[in-house]
Amino acid sequence: MTRTTTRIDDLPIRDELRGKSPYGAPQLDVPVRLNTNENPYPLPEALVERIAERVRDAARQLNRYPDRDAVELRTELARYLTRTAGHEVAMENVWAANGSNEVIQQLLQTFGGPGRTAIGFEPSYSMHGLISRGTGTGWISGPRNEDFTIDVAAAEKAIAEHRPDVVFITSPNNPTGTAVGADTVLALYEAAQAAKPSLVVVDEAYGEFSHHPSLLPLIEGRPNMVLSRTMSKAFGAAGLRLGYLAADPAVVDAVQLVRLPYHLSSVTQATALAALEHTDTLLGYVEQLKTERDRLVNELRAIGYEVTDSDANFVQFGRFDGAAGSHEAWQRILDQGVLVRDNGVPGWLRVTAGTPEENDAFLDAVRELKKEQS
Ligand code: PMP
Numbered sequence: 001m002t003r004t005t006t007r008i009d010d011l012p013i014r015d016e017l018r019g020k021s022p023y024g025a026p027q028l029d030v031p032v033r034l035n036t037n038e039n040p041y042p043l044p045e046a047l048v049e050r051i052a053e054r055v056r057d058a059a060r061q062l063n064r065y066p067d068r069d070a071v072e073l074r075t076e077l078a079r080y081l082t083r084t085a086g087h088e089v090a091m092e093n094v095w096a097a098n099g100s101n102e103v104i105q106q107l108l109q110t111f112g113g114p115g116r117t118a119i120g121f122e123p124s125y126s127m128h129g130l131i132s133r134g135t136g137t138g139w140i141s142g143p144r145n146e147d148f149t150i151d152v153a154a155a156e157k158a159i160a161e162h163r164p165d166v167v168f169i170t171s172p173n174n175p176t177g178t179a180v181g182a183d184t185v186l187a188l189y190e191a192a193q194a195a196k197p198s199l200v201v202v203d204e205a206y207g208e209f210s211h212h213p214s215l216l217p218l219i220e221g222r223p224n225m226v227l228s229r230t231m232s233k234a235f236g237a238a239g240l241r242l243g244y245l246a247a248d249p250a251v252v253d254a255v256q257l258v259r260l261p262y263h264l265s266s267v268t269q270a271t272a273l274a275a276l277e278h279t280d281t282l283l284g285y286v287e288q289l290k291t292e293r294d295r296l297v298n299e300l301r302a303i304g305y306e307v308t309d310s311d312a313n314f315v316q317f318g319r320f321d322g323a324a325g326s327h328e329a330w331q332r333i334l335d336q337g338v339l340v341r342d343n344g345v346p347g348w349l350r351v352t353a354g355t356p357e358e359n360d361a362f363l364d365a366v367r368e369l370k371k372e373q374s
Contacts, residue, residue: 016133023130028339032354032361035341037174037206037314039236040354041285043275050274058270066266070096073269076276077244081229084283085207085214092249093219096264096272100205100230100243105131107226107245109258111166111199112137118166119158121150123175123345125203128168140164148176148308148316152184156191163195170203172210175343175350177310179212186218189225199251200225205243206312208234208286209293216246223248233313234286235275242272289313293353299363303370308348314341317366318348329369336365 009018025035075091082088097103108131112118117138120128129139142158145151171180192198204227207214219225226247232238296315300307308316320326323346330342341350
């Protein structure tokens with residue numbers, strides 16, 4: 001078919017999508033890519049074999065739809081959380097989808113939507129705002145302190161004023177790496193219940209990398225609180241697309257109202273189950289990455305950069321001279337073969353913890369940059 005000169009805005013698309021760009025970091029072909037918070041370690045060969053085995057079994061039944069309720073997978077995810085996140089949950093508390101982005105989308109389809117609003121405390125994970133827009137949910141940008149922690153009083157005030165239907169709390173936060181304390185989450189939960197009541201979504205995509213325990217125990221007795229997790233980071237399985245949530249069983253029942261039937265393919269379920277069998281090995285890589293993350297923080301500070309304390313598998317560093325300065329630094333680092341992320345936080349860049357060799361290459365590049373700039 002020949003391509004016409006029609007552009008997106010010439011099509012009868014929804015008004016709120018006009019003039020907008022799709023989300024996505026540049027996927028550039030450079031030697032060291034530390035820009036998308038991926039896990040640098042490929043899955044171990046024994047796990048690759050196990051995936052092949054499980055997928056082969058699943059393939060024999062691909063003429064059938066998958067288990068719509070993903071019972072075996074949710075049971076294993078519940079066991080994983082119970083074992084590692086300090087709180088007992090069962091299959092009924094857990095729901096899974098294609099990446100935590102889809103979990104968030106299902107939550108917004110259920111609890112947000114036209115005439116409703118969601119709030120996040122920015123800078124934070126920009127997809128919360130974008131998925132809100134995609135589901136017709138109004139987006140409110142809440143404040144943060146200068147040091148990127150959540151200003152509890154200001155956040156409570158914003159919740160009381162806007163009475164949002166959904167509140168996002170990202171801990172550890174992306175792109176800053178900042179963990180949120182249980183006391184802050186509880187204060188915002190109380191504020192959100194007093195104002196509406198609304199659903200509080202704790203996005204713990206980077207939870208396994210934190211110095212602090214998971215916020216999972218907070219869901220106990222709080223039916224309007226949801227914890228969202230992913231296998232993209234700690235499990236080193238970004239390509240798998242598997243995210244999940246833990247909450248009161250009523251929340252799990254509620255998202256059934258919007259989920260597409262058979263949304264999670266049998267191949268996805270089989271692969272995720274295989275990965276869960278190798279949890280201990282994969283969590284071993286997480287320990288190595290935490291050590292590397294702490295090394296990046298210390299060495300960046302020793303070189304003379306400002307660094308935000310990080311509980312994630314990435315580090316926010318600066319300060320550069322505003323948005324132009326961070327963009328220029330991003331380019332200079334790229335010129336040396338290392339891709340980091342310019343998230344649009346003026347004066348700051350974000351680097352994902354890679355292998356020790358990748359991190360060395362990054363540190364050499366920023367040492368060079370510091371020399372040039374001082
Ligand atoms: N939440 C946060 C805070 C993230 O940074 C990301 C990925 N960058 C996600 C959710 C989505 O991850 P996925 O869809 O791969 O599970």
